[in-house]
Amino acid sequence: MEIGRRIAELRETAGWTTNRLANLCGLSQSFLRSVELGEKGISVENLQLICDTLHISLRDFFDIRSDQNREQDRLLRQITKLTEEQKLALIGFLETMVK
DSSP, rough: HHHHHHHHHHHTTTTTOOHHHHHHHOOOOHHHHHHHHTTTOOOHHHHHHHHHHTOOOHHHHHOOOOHHHHHHHHHHHTTTSSOOHHHHHHHHHHHHHOO
């Protein structure tokens, strides 16, 4: 597993720019970008900062699952950002799609 690619994948899934993730976890944008590109390594401490910011554990970071599971995780992350009204509308929409 390439750690930089995994960070970029999780960051993109969250809908964040490199700059936003770097700011939220207290790292420089240039450092984070270099890690994502595989130009620099990262310490466990800094990786933990990134995981904490993304609300995942280190275990989840290294847990490579199927594309289907990743898509489900991506959907769940987006759903948590919705208002209660939006969630109800989404449920109604999904129910019409599976009938």
